[in-house]
Amino acid sequence: MSQISRASTPSRGYKMPNTNARPKHSRRTRRRRRGDPARDELVSSSLQSAQQCLLNQDYGTAFVHYLLVLNLAPEFKDIAQESFRFTLFKWAEELDSVGRIQELFDCYEQALEIVPADEVILNSMGEHLFRMGFRDEAAGYFHKALKLRPEFPEARENFYRVANWLVERWHFLMLNDHGRNQKYQQAIQKAVQSGCSTVLDIGTGTGILGMCAKQAGAAEVYACELSKTMYELACEVVTSNGMDGDIKILHKKSLEMEVPADIPERVSLVVTETVDAGLFGEGIIESLIHAWHHLLLPPKSNENTFGEQSATGRVIPAGATVFAMAVECPEIRRHHRLCVTEVGGLSMAACGEIHSPVSCSSEPEESMEPYTTERLSRLPGGYTTLTEPFTALNIDFNNVQELEGLSSREVQRIQLPVTQGGELDALAVWFQLHLDEESSLSTGPQEDTCWEQAIYPVHSTKCFVLKPGDELIVEVSCRDAYLRLSGVAVLRGGRYIHLDNSSSWQPSENPVPNPNPEAELCSALACLQTNQKQGKDSCLLECSEMALLNNADYHQSFRSALDKLISRLKMRQHGGVGAASFPLASGLLYVLDVSEGFSLLSLLAASQGGVKAFSSVEKSKQQDVLKRLAHSNGISEQLLEFWLNRVEDEQGMLQRPSGEKLWSAIILDCVETCGLIRQKLMEKASLARCLLEEGGHIFPERIVVHGMLVESDTLLRESAVQGLEPTLGFNIAPFINQFTVPVHVFLDFSTLECRHLSETAELFVLNLMDANSNYTNREVKVKVTSAGRITAVPFWYHIYLDQEISVSSLGQNSHWKQAAVVLPEPLQVQAGDWVCLNVKLQKSTISVIAHLENTSVAMD
Numbered sequence: 013m014s015q016i017s018r019a020s021t022p023s024r025g026y027k028m029p030n031t032n033a034r035p036k037h038s039r040r041t042r043r044r045r046r047g048d049p050a051r052d053e054l055v056s057s058s059l060q061s062a063q064q065c066l067l068n069q070d071y072g073t074a075f076v077h078y079l080l081v082l083n084l085a086p087e088f089k090d091i092a093q094e095s096f097r098f099t100l101f102k103w104a105e106e107l108d109s110v111g112r113i114q115e116l117f118d119c120y121e122q123a124l125e126i127v128p129a130d131e132v133i134l135n136s137m138g139e140h141l142f143r144m145g146f147r148d149e150a151a152g153y154f155h156k157a158l159k160l161r162p163e164f165p166e167a168r169e170n171f172y173r174v175a176n177w178l179v180e181r182w183h184f185l186m187l188n189d190h191g192r193n194q195k196y197q198q199a200i201q202k203a204v205q206s207g208c209s210t211v212l213d214i215g216t217g218t219g220i221l222g223m224c225a226k227q228a229g230a231a232e233v234y235a236c237e238l239s240k241t242m243y244e245l246a247c248e249v250v251t252s253n254g255m256d257g258d259i260k261i262l263h264k265k266s267l268e269m270e271v272p273a274d275i276p277e278r279v280s281l282v283v284t285e286t287v288d289a290g291l292f293g294e295g296i297i298e299s300l301i302h303a304w305h306h307l308l309l310p311p312k313s314n315e316n317t318f319g320e321q322s323a324t325g326r327v328i329p330a331g332a333t334v335f336a337m338a339v340e341c342p343e344i345r346r347h348h349r350l351c352v353t354e355v356g357g358l359s360m361a362a363c364g365e366i367h368s369p370v371s372c373s374s375e376p377e378e379s380m381e382p383y384t385t386e387r388l389s390r391l392p393g394g395y396t397t398l399t400e401p402f403t404a405l406n407i408d409f410n411n412v413q414e415l416e417g418l419s420s421r422e423v424q425r426i427q428l429p430v431t432q433g434g435e436l437d438a439l440a441v442w443f444q445l446h447l448d449e450e451s452s453l454s455t456g457p458q459e460d461t462c463w464e465q466a467i468y469p470v471h472s473t474k475c476f477v478l479k480p481g482d483e484l485i486v487e488v489s490c491r492d493a494y495l496r497l498s499g500v501a502v503l504r505g506g507r508y509i510h511l512d513n514s515s516s517w518q519p520s521e522n523p524v525p526n527p528n529p530e531a532e533l534c535s536a537l538a539c540l541q542t543n544q545k546q547g548k549d550s551c552l553l554e555c556s557e558m559a560l561l562n563n564a565d566y567h568q569s570f571r572s573a574l575d576k577l578i579s580r581l582k583m584r585q586h587g588g589v590g591a592a593s594f595p596l597a598s599g600l601l602y603v604l605d606v607s608e609g610f611s612l613l614s615l616l617a618a619s620q621g622g623v624k625a626f627s628s629v630e631k632s633k634q635q636d637v638l639k640r641l642a643h644s645n646g647i648s649e650q651l652l653e654f655w656l657n658r659v660e661d662e663q664g665m666l667q668r669p670s671g672e673k674l675w676s677a678i679i680l681d682c683v684e685t686c687g688l689i690r691q692k693l694m695e696k697a698s699l700a701r702c703l704l705e706e707g708g709h710i711f712p713e714r715i716v717v718h719g720m721l722v723e724s725d726t727l728l729r730e731s732a733v734q735g736l737e738p739t740l741g742f743n744i745a746p747f748i749n750q751f752t753v754p755v756h757v758f759l760d761f762s763t764l765e766c767r768h769l770s771e772t773a774e775l776f777v778l779n780l781m782d783a784n785s786n787y788t789n790r791e792v793k794v795k796v797t798s799a800g801r802i803t804a805v806p807f808w809y810h811i812y813l814d815q816e817i818s819v820s821s822l823g824q825n826s827h828w829k830q831a832a833v834v835l836p837e838p839l840q841v842q843a844g845d846w847v848c849l850n851v852k853l854q855k856s857t858i859s860v861i862a863h864l865e866n867t868s869v870a871m872d
Contacts, residue, residue: 266302
């Protein structure tokens with residue numbers, strides 16, 4: 013339950029809109045005489061001026077005129093509704109483009125004073141707030157829009173999107189983890205009954221730990237929560253459980269709390285679970301140091317061993333032990349470093365150093381994170397342990413000196429015997445949380461727990477295979493209060509081998525074990541740091557971009573499809589004569605790649621010869637990678653251009669290459685990494701079709717959505733709190749389940765714990781080349797093959813580049829994840845039953861209604 017909510021903090025210094033302000037009526041409450049000639053004339057002239065300004069695209073002045081008209085003559089609201097909305101949105105675009113954000117918010121507030129029940133304006137205001145980082149406030153506007161029009165698809169999709177930020181999915185898993193909740197409850201009860209009568213719950217989330225303390229008999233319970241959404245939710249939960257006057261909840265960070273301003277006196281117990289998979293990532297160290305200095309009674313010491321328990325302070329959890337092990341895992345590898353030497357026929361030798369932004373480098377870039385998280389037990393392809401688990405760190409949360417000294421601890425070097433041969437891909441980390449002397453929670457990969465494990469990937473440019481008998485040297489540190497682990501070297505046959513460049517440092521002509529291996533290792537590491545300072549082209553790609561780059565099947569399919577199209581167009585261009593007989597000067601074909609993020613597809617097109625390709629890659633370092641690859645693969649720099657360097661903004665990407673030219677091919681990015689159709693895909697396809705030359709092509713030409721009926725308790729637990737039992741009888745589910753998102757994303761279907769209740773079925777088809785083939789909804793009958801409860805419909809895509817060549821988002825090497833529509837209530841079925849699915853695609857959101865005989869269940 014994090015007290016840190018980055019999503020709630022605006023990224024820029026804009027004044028937050030007054031979201032609680034009521035419409036001001038002072039200027040409009042005075043009754044006006046009917047038939048006021050002066051008013052009528054002013055309204056008429058202002059309306060004409062507004063319309064003229066619209067024609068002249070002077071949206072700011074038009075907006076002022078409309079405000080005047082609608083203030084003076086509210087009866088015009090219905091008549092001028094569309095024009096008023098249009099004017100507001102265009103004026104907001106202009107204000108946004110020049111950074112006048114406060115004025116943008118002011119205009120929306122002025123508009124909503126006049127039309128407070130306009131769901132379209134409310135939704136648009138929410139979109140701007142979301143983009144600016146005011147996610148709590150954005151959710152409020154989306155929620156208001158949905159109350160006014162429950163079937164408003166844009167507002168519903170936006171609310172689901174912001175719900176993922178405001179109430180992260182791990183809240184559901186954690187609240188459904190009865191074992192975890194019960195152990196916390198027991199530890200809190202024991203502490204309270206032993207004399208800890210005043211309690212502070214830091215990062216309260218839904219308030220469950222604070223309620224445990226009150227239920228155990230604590231005299232005073234306080235709680236704090238930074239996220240506005242979670243704070244409001246906790247207040248509702250506490251009230252619902254009859255503890256409204258018994259628990260004081262503060263909407264602030266614990267670091268800002270003081271005695272007596274926020275709580276009357278120091279407390280005897282702090283309970284918290286502000287920990288992430290890497291233990292320290294949510295700021296628990298900083299929070300506890302502040303608590304010990306400002307909010308907690310002094311800790312128990314030898315001098316007061318026999319004193320009153322209530323006169324001393326303590327923390328639950330009392331401490332933690334961190335464990336780690338080295339692993340081989342192809343799935344981790346392909347998401348963090350380059351694993352291929354050739355992509356679609358292009359040599360990657362000149363690309364430089366490319367890896368993910370997850371790194372414990374000694375000189376990390378600002379964008380780097382020390383670790384990522386994975387549930388090891390659900391990784392496709394599994395993993396192999398290369399060493400035995402080892403203890404990386406112990407920490408006592410009841411020792412403030414130990415907490416304060418954590419960041420300055422010397423780097424610890426641990427030598428680990430390699431027990432299993434394999435390629436070193438990562439260090440996997442988990443911990444045991446000691447709630448008190450008797451009870452603990454483990455986040456280990458073999459545990460049935462709500463926790464993931466922290467993954468510290470290895471970025472060696474050349475694969476390094478460990479052998480039994482090797483010793484892996486791991487460095488452990490806590491710089492910046494983050495736990496950092498990195499495998500730095502291997503001791504093999506008396507030699508230390510650096511993992512960053514797989515070179516060895518030989519201390520003498522006859523390699524023998526050094527009597528002072530620690531000194532040799534320090535020398536080797538110093539040598540490694542010197543090597544690192546040598547200039548080297550490097551580029552960071554997101555983990556999903558690394559997986560895409562390593563997806564050989566994807567790039568080979570695109571190369572084949574591009575080759576077919578370009579050959580056909582060249583034949584057509586030259587009257588059927590073989591394309592190879594014509595020189596470059598005979599005319600260029602133009603290909604536009606508007607893929608999101610890093611993409612090699614423009615280079616694949618340019619490598620065909622006679623093609624000028626335009627890339628949408630925007631970051632300068634990524635452009636440099638493409639330039640180096642073009643040069644090393646013999647592609648003229650004149651045949652590759654970066655489209656976003658030419659167009660004014662991303663909104664104008666889909667336009668002609670030049671005044672008299674059209675595109676031979678346009679490559680659209682259709683599916684998000686999370687498993688959903690990209691927003692506004694069909695609108696982009698519609699525009700793209702208008703920009704194609706005769707015989708030109710959109711890649712892909714169509715997308716076929718496939719799905720399956722499954723029974724999965726895992727998906728249910730990850731999507732909503734399942735009643736009272738997991739939350740210890742506290743009524744929490746109705747409140748947090750308001751933020752349930754019916755489509756579960758970032759799913760690995762191949763490792764999902766589920767029972768298949770049907771064969772694969774085709775659910776929907778989107779045709780990007782032929783608009784007449786598309787439809788808004790489709791009814792699909794699916795035969796049940798096994799009895800059970802249908803809880804979800806996982807879905808994925810077959811993406812057809814042309815009629816013959818396709819790629820699947822379900823493939824083993826796919827860089828895409830899958831998604832699943834989760835039923836609000838399971839549907840009981842028997843083998844042989846037929847389930848009728850009504851499938852709709854609204855914008856980019858798939859919704860399904862499932863029918864069985866007289867039963868229907870809607871999934872939006």
